[in-house]
Amino acid sequence: MSGLIWLLIFVGLLTLAGSAALFIVTYKYYWGERGAPPLSGAERQRHKQEELQLRANQIERARRNPVKSRTPSFWDNRKNS
Numbered sequence: 001m002s003g004l005i006w007l008l009i010f011v012g013l014l015t016l017a018g019s020a021a022l023f024i025v026t027y028k029y030y031w032g033e034r035g036a037p038p039l040s041g042a043e044r045q046r047h048k049q050e051e052l053q054l055r056a057n058q059i060e061r062a063r064r065n066p067v068k069s070r071t072p073s074f075w076d077n078r079k080n081s
């Protein structure tokens with residue numbers, strides 16, 4: 001009977017350790033450094049301007065380097081110029 005009690009205690013301790021590890025990881029992920037308070041008005045505006053500039057760069061890069069499609073033929077694997 002003593003062996004069964006020790007086994008239950010061991011399983012309980014492992015369960016508590018696993019739950020604690022899960023809680024710590026979840027807490028760090030959702031409420032740690034990533035869970036910073038919302039940006040102020042000026043920071044939000046600066047962040048929005050940066051995003052718009054990055055998007056404009058993406059659009060310009062896509063315009064300069066268009067996607068080259070392939071021919072519909074299965075055996076012709078060359079890209080169209």
